[in-house]
Amino acid sequence: MKGIKLNKRAQGFTLIELMIVVAIIGILAAIALPAYRDYVAKADASNAVASMSGSKVKVSEAYSVNGAFSCTDTTGTTIAYCAADDGVLSTTSGNITATLTPGVGAAGAANAGEVTWTCTLTGTGAVPIKNCTI
Secondary structure, eight states: OTTOOOOGGGGOOOHHHHHHHHHHHHHHHHHHHHHHHHHHHHHHHHHHHHHTHHHHHHHHHHHHHHSSOOSBOTTSOBOTTBOSTTOOEEEEETTEEEEEEEEEBOTTSTTBTOEEEEEEEEETTOOOBTTBBO
């Protein structure tokens, strides 16, 4: 055993090398965690808005038939996600609540008489998505 000499590199990592690796992992985690939270919030918001797409069609149809927004469709059935009788739709996915408010294009505008939707998001960590504000 006395005759075996170990190479300096074969003895392991130095403390400074281990500290550098830990620091790099910490920096990467500090960047990745907020990005992941935003990703989850956007996924929840998209899920909430997409789940109401069928109800949007029913509210729009009820408006075109009756001339007023309502939470009952043309057959008298209650429209899903519609809470008040003004056609406003709302649902929650995760920590994000999406609210879709119907409106009608003003006379003389390019979209006159068409049903338009305003989307708002609320909740912990809500981030805007396409056509939806906070």
